[in-house]
Amino acid sequence: MSQLLDILGSKYPIIQGPIGHLNDPKMVAAVCEAGGFGMLALGFVQDLEKVRQLAGEVKELTDKPFGANLMIAMNPNNEAILEFLAEAGVKTVTTSAGSPKRIYPKIKELDMKALHVTLAAPLALKATEAEADGVVVSGTESGGLRTTGPESTNLILIPLVCDMVDVPVVAAGGIADRRGYQAALALGAQGVQIGTAFLASEESPASQAWKEAIIACGDAGTTLLPMGGMAMRTIINPKMDKLMASGADLTKEYNMGDAGKAWSAGDFDLFPAGGGQISALIKEIKPVKDIIEGMVS
Ligand SMILES: Cc1cc2nc3c(=O)[nH]c(=O)nc-3n(C[C@H](O)[C@H](O)[C@H](O)COP(=O)(O)O)c2cc1C
Structure with missing residues (x-):
């Protein structure tokens, strides 16, 4: 078993990418039941009861492990959310949009695992220094929020980061089929995070x-x-x-x-x-x- 699968606990190293406010426990459970790692998108969810409700609904639909994404700079309630998630039995989360230094002490205190999402190689290194258990590396082809500065594609960024860090690397961006998945693994990633392809899936709550x-x-x-x-x-x-x-x-x-x-x-x-x-x-x-x-x- 790869280090990443050990962290995720899923059958396949395929993570559901969080999409803004879009949350549907049925979708998360569908990803888990299909062997992937389903994730709640909690970046903008501040209401702790809502977190409890969403996690509870996923647990009613699947007994497989699932996770959640926390956006560090966007949500003042992340520490309390982590406590709720730990109580609900969530063992692994991803973090994005902010400095990992702010949240990893709490993650470690709760004995959880976490992967930090980075858009550039130097930030991947910083995430490991903050004790991230892995990094999700998102090249410029990805959907979602990007920087306005120069960025690399995953063809460059994944091997670059793999050479810099000794934790598992997950490739996010530009993957929707077997070719993309195999390419990510060939570049050194242990898994993939899928945003747009799941967003357009049958179960997706998108319009x-x-x-x-x-x-x-x-x-x-x-x-x-x-x-x-x-x-x-x-x-x-x-x-x-x-x-x-x-x-x-x-x-x-x-x-x-x-x-x-x-x-x-x-x-x-x-x-x-x-x-x-x-x-x-x-x-x-x-x-x-x-x-x-x-x-x-
Ligand atoms: C419309 C949209 C919204 C997104 N919102 C978030 C978000 O709120 N938090 C986050 O960490 N990533 C977000 N992402 C990034 C995805 O989780 C994922 O990493 C990315 O879409 C991967 O690239 P792909 O779209 O090529 O699969 C978003 C992506 C899209 C397309």
Whole structure:
């Protein structure tokens, strides 16, 4: 058994990537039942009762291990959430969006394991110094929040980090099928984290319009939309295409606060659909079991 599988406790080293506010215990359980590591996205959940309820619902649907993602800088209640999760029997979490130094002492005190998500090699090293048990390394092709500075693709970043750290490395970004999964392992990763492909799955709580936007996205169909000091990878639509061609300042055209409403209503003029570059390879809405089995077959 690999070190990563030992940490996760799942059959396959395939982690469900957290997607903003999207949480559905049925989806988490479906990933676990298919052999992956399902995860609750608790980055923006501050209500402790909600955490208890979500974890309880997952436990009713599966007896397999599952985890949760905590966004370090976004949530003041992370320490209390960790205590709830430990009580619920969650053994492994992932952390992102902030300095691991702030949260790893509590994780260790609770005797939990954790993988820290990093977008750049030096930060992966810092995460291990803060005692992360592994790192999820997310190249520029990934969906989700990115930096506005220069970034590497996973083809560069994964081997770079594997050469720097002695903890398991998980590749996040650009993976939806067997080829991507095998490529990540060949680069030295022990596993993968899947965002966009699960977002477009049958069980995903995302709106049908959002799933269809991912399916319709082709080669070079995404771009990094700057948002304050960060950027969000989004699927280019006709309105956005026109704005980009006119040289408009996109930070003035879109407000990150509208993303949740736009994505659930399918109103991508309000805010473009989030999705990774891998959207170009996702051609149908499939059950998570088929996606996972396709990867490991
Ligand atoms: C729309 C969207 C929202 C995301 N939100 C989060 C988040 O809230 N926290 C986080 O750690 N990662 C987030 N991610 C990143 C994913 O968990 C995952 O690491 C990434 O999508 C992997 O790349 P892929 O989309 O190519 O599979 C998000 C990704 C997408 C597409």
